[in-house]
């Protein structure tokens with residue numbers, strides 16, 4: 336079997352993820368593969384990541400603030416649905432800590448963890464193995480070198496994972512036709528489909544909910560698909576009400592971090 340024609344799928348381990356095309360990524364010509372079983376699309380084994388992560392947050396991520404605001408509102412709505420109030424939430428691969436701080440401002444006990452990035456905005460609220468009711472992972476999955484190892488870790492921390500990654504359209508777009516391939520930063524190395532997420536939900540024995548091919552939930556308990564959809568779609572409207580379940584930690588965090596010094 337040609338090494339060039341097939342690779343092992345990094346999600347379902349199927350041996351024959353098929354070559355689909357190659358393209359320029361940073362200064363390399365990179366091959367892309369698609370799994371016939373779970374439909375995951377992946378790059379060849381990524382050897383260019385050190386260069387791609389010169390800065391952990393890529394320079395062309397101009398949507399970072401808007402996305403964090405949107406995610407914090409949607410997560411606040413989800414907490415109402417999952418009845419989460421005082422329980423710990425972990426923002427996995429939490430970047431600069433923007434989401435952690437925003438959610439603490441709303442009133443949730445969000446903690447931060449990131450192997451690759453400095454915590455700039457949520458110092459004092461790093462994760463140290465606390466019990467966690469919900470794990471969030473926004474724009475993380477498409478960066479994972481080994482989705483299975485990462486998911487093993489995530490599910491060992493929390494049985495609920497709320498995450499965003501843009502599902503790859505069908506049929507698989509050409510490299511120049513889909514911005515999410517991330518040619519300009521080289522950090523996106525795996526692209527999921529509904530079928531891929533269903534495979535993962537089954538593997539970890541979770542329920543799967545997706546809104547609009549962008550924001551997804553693996554949950555321990557079954558929830559209403561309709562409520563999930565409505566709370567994600569009209570997130571700004573429902574946020575007005577759901578944020579009232581909790582009270583802001585801006586002041587209490589100020590006292591707490593101050594006392595620790």
Ligand SMILES: [Zn+2]
Nearest residue numbers: 344347370373
């Ligand atoms: Zn697969």
Ligand SMILES: [Zn+2]
Nearest residue numbers: 474477478523
């Ligand atoms: Zn990304």
